[in-house]
Amino acid sequence: MLALTAAGVAMPWVSRAFAQERQITVCAYSAIFEDIYKKTVIEPFMAGHPGIKVNYVGLPTSAQILGTLRAQKAAPQIDVAIMDMTVAKAGGDEAIFAPVTVEQLPVMRQLNPRALIEGLPGPAVTFDSIVMLYSPQKFATAPTSWRELWNKDHAGRIAVDAPPNALGLGLTFIADNLAGGTNYMESVDKGLELLGEMAPLVQTWEPKPEVYTAVISGAVDLGIGYNARAQTFSLQTPERIGGALPDEGSVFQINTINLVNGSAQSDAALEFMSYALGAEAQKTFTEAMFYAPTNQEADVAPEALARTAATPERMAKMIDVNWIEVANIRDAVTNQWRRQVLSRG
Template sequence: MANSARSGRHSYVDRRSFLRTAAAGATAAAVAIGGRRAWAQTGGTLTVTSYGGPWEQFMRGTIVPAFEKEHPGVKVELAIGLSKDWVAKLKVAGKDNPPYDVVVTNEVWAAPLRAEGHYAKLPADKVPNAKDVAPNLRIKDDTGVLALVGPIGLSYRTDKIKTVPKSWKDLWTVPEYKGKIGIYNIVNSAGQMTICLTSKLWTGGDKDIDTAYKKIAELKPFKQTDFSGDMEKLLVQGEVLIGILDMPAAVRLKKSGAPIGWVAPSEGMIMFEQDVAVTAGSKNKPAAFAFVNWMLKRETQEMWLRQFYWLPANTQVKMPDDIRPIMPVTQADIPKILLWDWLWINDQKPKLVDRWNREMS
């Protein structure tokens, strides 16, 4: 009898456990089905901006196929062009009917679009990889994220320059550099950053235009260009022996055998960056958010690192052993990158351009 009682009680517990397990299983199944439905909803066409040339080739040959494989049902279409064209089309179309779902561009162009309400907030649950992005690369209110970083510092000819630069101020104080300097002009965002940087170096604030122009004029004679590719050529050809250049370009030149060195100045670096944002009026936000999240994942960030030597924004990316020796800086140096008020710069641009043309040309 006792054994029967114990047996019955044990049987009852088993049934109760079974019912709990069955209920839990049903709930899990429902969640799984819901998850599959949510996944199925991440489909359709996704229009993403892209530069041409090697960038387009990499997007079409590597990035897009890898994303589509991981997100079946999504078809990515690339809008090839330049930032100025994308901005113009976005403004003509209006916030509610954008021609693009995801805009990849420099912050100089992204900041005004963001201020005008063209970009959507990136939800934390839809873009979880954003939590691993370096804090100074996160956009306020998460209306975009700086996903790729090209730190800008000083590049020099190792075979012709005896005094290796350590700071931006060396451009002014090292006699050896006189007449051998290369800078970006006002057309390039790096030229606009140079004005803010020079103001900061000599006044502590980044908006003293008078001081900036006066100090830049002291560097004359110098070569100036509006394109990073031209700066690379000037360095290789020896027309410039020390110049402002992004690290990815310097790494490429060095790997090709050019006698090029690169340093991160002690006062901080500036940067070329790629802001990735979802348009407020996108008709396919699920896929757009998925694309941004995918751009921030470790594996994708490493793809860009290997292809173009862009510094990963994701701090969890481990620098590959075969890449680390050629990278002058890593994610640990991202906090040393200086940030600027691009809304102010864009507002001042007509005056900056006019003055540059009068005083620096």
């Protein structure tokens, strides 16, 4: 006791330092995203901001993140959340998130115009795209067309996440584009007809634990997934999984970064958001996990950029999808899938 008292007298700054430290909690995706985001964004932020401690809570999906926030809405324990933009829209509509402005986050002036989406509480922090996953053991070269999914040689060796999963919705718009559809908001009948033809070839519409594992383990030879994870896994196990962006193009998936309404440390949360959207953090994270950056000033290495959909050639082929509008037709498309696609599997 005497030693502790003496230490307290000799080092009065210790208690003040702890009193001054601010803590925030960031909630985003778990697994490989969590590992890489901590190393490339969270840890460098804390090193440069010693007065702020960042705790990270990882959850598998955006829906689970939103569910957690709903449960603690009266007394938020999370300060910043990263999630898919369509789920973030729901959180904004429910006042779970506080809208942020360029006055609060001047870094927003550096962002790609696609990152500033009307009706969303926070800006985009990553751009991703849907790709075809394939087994290099079955393909000598990467597939170049989405139509490979309709090749009967792959019967029983294909995994697809069906709607309401965003991957299934994205594939619907890709298929509709392949089939000559012109306005997905009015009708995706052409795409659904084409997907119905693919259905008998599909092994599972709900790969467990997820589609990347199904390909890596050899359970399937083809699937659809997100580019960032596909590229990361392909670097780790190049002989077991690859990710291809077919010549017909694809659709973007966008994650936004959001300030939780009622955060007890909103100033510190905004400091973190500013850093996460900054050019340096965007560069580092892109080079580690291949999400396309939303900050236009991020000087990303060419070899990393080549693994994203952000090259001019690929950008020109991307199918323009307004995911906020898609939220209005999600249930209808899901029901159409049950009747016109899943029933034929």
